[in-house]
Amino acid sequence: MIDVQLQKSLKAATGDLYLDVEFKIRRGELITLYGKSGAGKTSIFRMIAGLLDPDKGRIDVDEFVWLDTEKKINLPPQRRKIGFVFQEYALFPNMTVLENLRFARGKQSDDLFIKDLIDIVDLGDLQNRKPDTLSGGQKQRVALARALVQKPEILMLDEPLSALDYEIRNKLQVYILQVHKEFDLTTILISHDISEIIKMSDYLIELDRGMIIRQGIPAEVLTNHNISGKFQFVGEILTIKRQDFIFIITVLIGKEIIKVVADEDEGKKLSICDKVLIASKAFNPIIHKID
Amino acid sequence: MIDVQLQKSLKAATGDLYLDVEFKIRRGELITLYGKSGAGKTSIFRMIAGLLDPDKGRIDVDEFVWLDTEKKINLPPQRRKIGFVFQEYALFPNMTVLENLRFARGKQSDDLFIKDLIDIVDLGDLQNRKPDTLSGGQKQRVALARALVQKPEILMLDEPLSALDYEIRNKLQVYILQVHKEFDLTTILISHDISEIIKMSDYLIELDRGMIIRQGIPAEVLTNHNISGKFQFVGEILTIKRQDFIFIITVLIGKEIIKVVADEDEGKKLSICDKVLIASKAFNPIIHKID
Amino acid sequence: MDWTPLILTFKLAFITTVLLLFISVPVAYWLAYSKSRLKPVMETLVSMPLVLPPTVLGFYMLIAFSPSNAFGGFLDKWLGLRLVFSFEGLILASVIYSLPFMVHPIQSGFSNLSSSLKDAAYVMGKSKTTTLFRILLPNIKPSLLTGIILAFAHTIGEFGVVLMIGGNISGKTKVASIAIYDEVESLNYVAANTYSLILFSITFVILLFVYAVNGGFIKKFWQ
Amino acid sequence: MDWTPLILTFKLAFITTVLLLFISVPVAYWLAYSKSRLKPVMETLVSMPLVLPPTVLGFYMLIAFSPSNAFGGFLDKWLGLRLVFSFEGLILASVIYSLPFMVHPIQSGFSNLSSSLKDAAYVMGKSKTTTLFRILLPNIKPSLLTGIILAFAHTIGEFGVVLMIGGNISGKTKVASIAIYDEVESLNYVAANTYSLILFSITFVILLFVYAVNGGFIKKFWQ
Amino acid sequence: KHSQKSRLTIATSANMKLAMKEIVNSFEKEQDIECEMIVGSSGKLTAQIRGHAPFDVFVSANTLYPEELYRTGYSDEKAIVYAYGKLILLSMKKDLFPDLNNLNREEINHIALGNPKTAPYGTAAMEVLKNKKIFSELKDKFVYGESVSQVNQFILSGVAEVGFTAKSVIMSPGIKDKGHWIEIDSSLYNPIAQGFIVLNNRKDHLEEAKKFRDFLISEKAGKILNTFGYSVNSSQKVNPVLK
Ligand SMILES: Nc1ncnc2c1ncn2[C@@H]1O[C@H](COP(=O)(O)OP(=O)(O)OP(=O)(O)O)[C@@H](O)[C@H]1O
Ligand SMILES: Nc1ncnc2c1ncn2[C@@H]1O[C@H](COP(=O)(O)OP(=O)(O)OP(=O)(O)O)[C@@H](O)[C@H]1O
């Protein structure tokens, strides 16, 4: 059980942000912090890792006290067993990819594990390259591998996959989940990607301006309505074409695009980029596996 | 009309990447480069901007030759009228947000335009802050505003919105489109986000290992099948629960989650994270606008 | 107490430092960004004035600047510039001698700087000069400061070269370091101590002020 | 041709530079990362040895190190260390005098470095020392190099302090800079030129080699 | 303000500084000629004169430099000797009375003398040691100063227990009435002749320069030199005009 209570006024020239959060994480859980840019997600991460001192607060991890401002306890980052993927990667420019990983590992993990990791993040060809010569996505993958190589007790991932394309992103999501379970990690994720959050996390905390505004099971928090067998989707209007007395409307739902017909009255109310709910009255879906 | 032909062998310790592309962009178009991490997207951007010299190639912009390796013509970056959002932001640490924007503007744009831009990217409170004290998403918004303030002829955006949450991302997508049209810009975008690509771009170029593998209208290239009135979606299985002789399967489609019932034979073939196609036999959708 | 040597010293240190800034920035820029094969040679040459004992360096300069020699004669005849036993000569000598203290830190500052800043400014259509002054230099402030402090302090203490080129002419080339040397030489330890103490104190205050402003200490207490 | 002064010079420069590295890295580390109010004062103090003319500084050191004084007496009595007229004394004097040339560039290197690298290493459980040696220092190589070159070259050319503390004892404290000075003083210009030329050439080769290796030139031609 | 041209510029070797100040003062009073003194080591001043320094006369601490300058054409007249230095053995230690015969005592760790190559008093000290045949015995105790004044600093700071220096030193305010000294028998070393030369770098002061030369070898100047520890005639009777 990780118990976090943090308060910090973030210094700013104007418009101070007062961060005040309190939450619990069970061992082995994967929770996600979600919220607008500048809401305070990275700052919370830095405080949990011991890189930023809160004004007030405490962090208990199982029976250990990592931080207690009242008792003036404050473990240095070195003694909090944490793996961290930084939003800005923070790769060591003087070391190759392989050396970055080797440096990160404690005594416990062996070269074989590093080799495996390099294969999984698809960096086999690049292991002797310096970070400066990598593309954005390649850097991000190295940063992720470097955090995993430590087999930490708590894994903190600050947007670990934002620079990646759909395919590798999917692959790494699965892999993170796998590692998370296999090594019984407690994982905290920061992500903006809704499908990523729903797929990966057990619990979601939504922040706004330094406060927790919602929390719960991701699907419930994010979709706002119960999961049902009803076939209804929220989508976005891409184009509207008039044809005689009807409108042909293309709607983007996820990565699918469908055409819907609307009558004149309906059609006139709609415009491009509107969000719409599309539902079927009666539906009996068929399901096909795609290979 | 922008006519690009580039060849460059990217230096790497092992596994050299030979970049060889050729494409045309019409004035006023918004095209997207899409492809796996490390495919060469950023490198193409850098060559178009004049920050990286190709081994061979030419770039013609309307009647002007920007680059012609045979005739040894190579305009410096300063003389290619380009606005550029860097994947790593490249904000000037010595200047505040406002100063970053002021420095970027040429003689043409005025303070009013800068004020507008700051409001639109939601940075009003932060305009007197130095980039070091901004969150990842805030930095990205500054980088975007800084590229727009120049009102360049060609706007190049290297994952300009990857660090942003859904809401601000949507807002800025609309705004980029608006600026793109209003100032009659030619815009080249790098993005991994499929809905972003479909919503924003006129044309899509997909790269793999330095080669163009597909190109065309985004919706067609990405969805692989024609747009239809049929209600069918590709989704991902989140959970599978057995209930007597049937399986109740939750599927994630976009950010929606639905429950589908599958019989025993079907259900046994499926597992978590599988991609599935879900379709209705007969469908007559209703459309509601959401406010 | 004769104040002229002290005034002369700070005048010399100040002018030398300013001139060195103008010279070192382009030199350091070239050294940091050039890909020429000559680069290591140039880097080495910049350090070489340090290697010779100051008096000896001064001696060679004296020979070069002397109006009876080609170079010195040319200056004398065509520009009316006498570099030996004149304040101008002191400045030139100090500039040459302190060059490495300014060039090297600035160069390493440029090298440590991320190249994407330069790229970003170029893409905005900013010239190399604008980029240098508005982007590069402001972002290597610690290195610039190091260069300035080392060059300034070193010019104040510098003495062998100055004595040789300047000839110890009071009010013109007799700077504080030479005055102190003189007093020590003639066993006037009290006077030497006084001079040293004053020189030390003034420089201490100047440098302390610079560092305090740079560290934001002044700002903090002001508010 | 007497080679001992030259050998002595390079021995002195080498030992001084190595010692300075050990001293300057912690000092620069503290100066770069401390938030103490004393920081500007310490920064200023490090620069102060530069301000006094070398001979005068040497004279003050001579008095401090003299066995008839408290400090020198203590060293003599308890450690059996005689700092005047000994090679050890030369080393100590050179270390003090060249300290700012090493400390300042390294400090500005640390200041320019992104703090996220330090954070990343700490989170991995690496100690401050490991982080310093494996992450910080390798990433400020240009600054380290600047410090090493300036200190090395300066110790070679340094002469006023050395002359005062060392007492010009041949084979023991008579370094090349003093030998050259001697020859110039006794109007033996030919011998002075020879010494200068040799000193200059050897140093030139050493520095050129360092810069070439650093610039990757050697590597490029080797392959 | 006086322009540089209106003054007679006298380049003076550092060890002559105090004596020359007195002499120049009384010369100025007598002749109503304004003078300026430039002080430095003789070697440096010589190098500077060769670099066309604006000096009119050169008061050296030895004869080598003036001769050299005459030979190379920086003067129209030969150098002259205006005084002879006297060598002393000086100590600043309270209970150490310097003596040539027991320099090998244990409490004497260092003996300071001028560098025989560059400092005339160093040459003289070397001759004394060789004549007394104690040089090789004391070899390890010697430390060399660049000039007489550095030797003084070694002695004064106490790092060298004794040292050979010029008699003129004990007239200076820093040392006067301190320490113990003995004068060395002048038969043990060649006279330390101090040379003087009129320079021709700038012709506009030739008249005044010659007046100064005459004053320097006058009886009045001689008296001043005597009080500062110099003698004006050598025991060995050397012709005052050099070859
Ligand atoms: N400075 C460099 N030196 C050498 N190779 C480089 C350099 N920058 C990038 N590369 C290599 O060139 C290839 C293409 O990189 P590029 O940055 O263009 O990829 P990208 O398509 O933008 O990828 P991403 O989506 O991850 O940003 C990669 O294999 C990368 O390792
Ligand atoms: N070093 C700093 N000094 C002062 N203020 C800071 C600093 N770092 C961040 N802030 C401010 O604190 C607030 C929260 O920043 P934080 O980085 O935690 O946001 P975030 O939720 O991670 O945002 P994003 O999704 O954009 O990365 C922001 O308003 C930011 O400007």
Ligand SMILES: [Mg+2]
């Ligand atoms: Mg963040």
Ligand SMILES: [Mg+2]
């Ligand atoms: Mg990229």
